[in-house]
Amino acid sequence: MAPLPSTFNRAEVRKLGLRFAPSLIETIETVTHLAAFTLITLATGWTRFGQNSRVIRPRTLHEIHRSGVQLLPIVGFLGIALGVVFVGQTLALMQQVGASGFSGTLIVTVFIRELAPLTAGLVVLARVGTATVIELGTARALGEVEALEALGVDPIHYLVLPRVVGFTTSVLCLSLYLILLTLTSGYAFAFTRGLKTSPAEFFGSIALALNWLDFPMLLAKTTSFGAAIGLIICYHGLARPLALDEVSQATTRTVGHCVIACLLLDALFIALYLFL
Amino acid sequence: MSALPIITLDGVRILHPHNPKSSLLNDVSWQVEAGSFWVVAGLQGSGKSALLETIAGIRPQASGSVQLFGETIPIRSDDALALTEIRRRTGLLFKGNGRLFPALSVLENLALPRCYHRNETLSEAASDLAPLINYLELDGLLEQIPSHLGSSWSRRVALGRALAQQPELILLDNPLSGLDTTQMRWWRQFLRDASQGHPALGGSPLTLVITTDELTPLLPLGHQFALTHGGRWTVLGNRAAVHTARGQEGVREILGEIH
Numbered sequence: 461m462a463p464l465p466s467t468f469n470r471a472e473v474r475k476l477g478l479r480f481a482p483s484l485i486e487t488i489e490t491v492t493h494l495a496a497f498t499l500i501t502l503a504t505g506w507t508r509f510g511q512n513s514r515v516i517r518p519r520t521l522h523e524i525h526r527s528g529v530q531l532l533p534i535v536g537f538l539g540i541a542l543g544v545v546f547v548g549q550t551l552a553l554m555q556q557v558g559a560s561g562f563s564g565t566l567i568v569t570v571f572i573r574e575l576a577p578l579t580a581g582l583v584v585l586a587r588v589g590t591a592t593v594i595e596l597g598t599a600r601a602l603g604e605v606e607a608l609e610a611l612g613v614d615p616i617h618y619l620v621l622p623r624v625v626g627f628t629t630s631v632l633c634l635s636l637y638l639i640l641l642t643l644t645s646g647y648a649f650a651f652t653r654g655l656k657t658s659p660a661e662f663f664g665s666i667a668l669a670l671n672w673l674d675f676p677m678l679l680a681k682t683t684s685f686g687a688a689i690g691l692i693i694c695y696h697g698l699a700r701p702l703a704l705d706e707v708s709q710a711t712t713r714t715v716g717h718c719v720i721a722c723l724l725l726d727a728l729f730i731a732l733y734l735f736l
Numbered sequence: 737m738s739a740l741p742i743i744t745l746d747g748v749r750i751l752h753p754h755n756p757k758s759s760l761l762n763d764v765s766w767q768v769e770a771g772s773f774w775v776v777a778g779l780q781g782s783g784k785s786a787l788l789e790t791i792a793g794i795r796p797q798a799s800g801s802v803q804l805f806g807e808t809i810p811i812r813s814d815d816a817l818a819l820t821e822i823r824r825r826t827g828l829l830f831k832g833n834g835r836l837f838p839a840l841s842v843l844e845n846l847a848l849p850r851c852y853h854r855n856e857t858l859s860e861a862a863s864d865l866a867p868l869i870n871y872l873e874l875d876g877l878l879e880q881i882p883s884h885l886g887s888s889w890s891r892r893v894a895l896g897r898a899l900a901q902q903p904e905l906i907l908l909d910n911p912l913s914g915l916d917t918t919q920m921r922w923w924r925q926f927l928r929d930a931s932q933g934h935p936a937l938g939g940s941p942l943t944l945v946i947t948t949d950e951l952t953p954l955l956p957l958g959h960q961f962a963l964t965h966g967g968r969w970t971v972l973g974n975r976a977a978v979h980t981a982r983g984q985e986g987v988r989e990i991l992g993e994i995h
Contacts, residue, residue: 515852612849613848
């Protein structure tokens with residue numbers, strides 16, 4: 461290894477290294493453990509697919525209901541608000557500057573590709589994800605996970621898979637719901653403010669701005685957000701034994717890690733868009 | 737011909753859960769034959785619960801080997817799938833309230849292992865479990881959730897959950913602590929029924945391992961006795977051997993309350 465430039469104070473560098481080394485090691489450990497947890501979950505899903513369906517299927521439907529159906533009102537409200545704030549104002553502004561032709565491209569690039577999946581993911585994280593970490597962390601702290609193991613019930617199969625599938629399905633469906641409501645409410649708002657574009661023209665411009673890649677990319681993005689949120693939540697709740705007073709810290713950590721994971725995935729998808 | 741050992745422990749060392757540098761129990765070597773009724777006595781914190789959890793394969797031992805039904809329990813906890821079959825043949829009752837699942841009703845708690853392993857619906861499992869539910873006197877509580885139950889009834893539900901798969905081996909962690917006389921009478925009768933065989937419990941005599949920090953109620957019931965004291969494991973033997981060992985350190989403390 462090359463020696464450090466002489467302008468560096470070695471003692472200061474050592475001090476700096478010592479200060480950041482524990483958090484760096486912790487980050488590497490978390491990423492490694494999370495990757496292992498993901499692989500174990502995938503392997504369990506693969507090997508136990510369709511097994512114990514009379515227990516796992518209702519649990520999965522329950523999770524979809526909890527993280528998806530029950531969030532329809534709040535996501536609906538967000539969709540209308542975003543429609544008014546973003547789409548409606550964008551349409552009005554573009555008309556004022558005579559650039560109505562670019563409205564579709566702007567909405568697709570900013571909202572459909574970026575904001576909608578991220579918003580849906582964050583709403584699921586905030587409304588259900590945090591509660592799920594507390595639920596799982598408490599179950600772990602009170603020994604319920606060991607009780608499942610003692611009964612021969614695989615905790616990954618029983619606790620993790622239904623949640624990951626539920627979160628994945630919910631983020632996908634809520635994103636589509638959000639897009640539909642935002643576009644509709646945005647157009648309605650802009651129309652009341654004197655927009656001269658007909659609904660057919662508006663939705664036609666959106667359709668024209670979309671290319672074939674947007675559909676698989678939206679599907680991949682929303683499902684990966686949902687899966688990442690589900691996996692991180694279950695990892696922090698279950699992967700290591702927690703004391704009851706550690707559950708709140710685990711919840712805070714989970715929110716931070718989920719947001720970082722979603723942003724990193726988002727960056728990855730932007731890079732994919734640019735390359736494809 | 738001697739009966740086949742159900743549990744074989746060889747030189748097992750169990751670490752303290754909150755201090756992995758210190759041992760809770762050292763050098764446990766033990767064989768439990770089918771149909772026997774073992775009482776493991778020891779003061780609180782002497783490692784009885786940890787021992788049962790190690791036998792059940794949910795707490796890895798630091799060293800030594802554990803065999804259940806002739807199969808070695810792997811030390812690595814991520815080999816959980818390999819343990820599924822062994823766990824189906826073993827029932828474990830945790831101490832205290834039995835670690836019931838708080839979000840599930842009593843019936844769902846009881847039926848979970850059957851629904852999961854046999855892919856039964858709740859009503860099918862309830863129908864199959866009817867004799868056991870009746871035996872446990874839980875008929876009136878099936879729709880309740882665990883937080884609405886008293887400690888002794890929670891424990892009985894947890895016992896039902898452990899028995900739901902008709903296991904051959906039952907590990908009971910201090911089930912008699914803090915019971916009133918009615919509950920105590922019921923549990924003593926259950927232990928007799930389990931060790932002799934009862935139609936509601938599968939018919940055949942079960943192999944029983946029960947831990948206690950008070951030997952008095954179990955002295956007339958158990959067949960074999962062992963002691964955990966100061967990190968040491970001692971097999972005392974039968975009832976007569978317990979009386980003979982009365983003066984020994986550890987045994988004295990366990991029997992101290994009655995003598």
